[in-house]
Amino acid sequence: MSITTNGFSHVRLTVRDIDVSRRFYDTLFGWDVAFELPDDADEETREQLWFLFGGIIYSIPGGLLGLRPVAPGDDRFSENRVGLDHVSFGVPSRAELDAAIEILDSLGAEHEEVKDAGPMYILEFRDPDGIAVELSAPKD
Structure with missing residues (x-):
């Protein structure tokens, strides 16, 4: 069941x-x-x-x-411990990922470049606590 x-x-x-x-x-x-x-x-x-x-x-x-x-105050996220690996939010298009890079840069947030992940594109970044966050967009 x-x-x-x-x-x-x-x-x-x-x-x-x-x-x-x-x-x-x-x-x-x-x-x-x-x-x-x-x-x-x-x-x-x-x-x-x-x-x-x-x-x-x-x-x-x-x-x-x-x-x-x-x-x-001295704690830091790690996806290599028990718990959350990352959280991913969907966006409608690859263009949204490119726009997100500009916002992340303005915030001084560390991020990767947009990656081709097979059926989708992803943008990986960290929030202020180092929590792994991702945006994903479908391929057109």
Whole structure:
């Protein structure tokens, strides 16, 4: 017997500094915010949004992506440890990958060049915590 799923729900990334990570993801993707604790939140609102853990949750196509700022300041991501290898977001075309390089360069983010990965093109890069992120575009 197996579990039937009906799609992707959410992913939460553990980050060191919510302000740094938020600037990065806001600039790169411009996603809408699904959940965020207001600065002037009362106790009831804080209790309702307990699941944010001081972070933010974005609404992305197909689900949610959260940033949770609980990692120690000297911690660094490694895809060679148990856990996440990388997260990949689809884009509509190769041109979007080329445009993403300009944004990544403006952010000072390390990245690879666009690669031919068989049925798709990919662009690999790192977020401020070194988390491996990828954009993938179908071949025309």
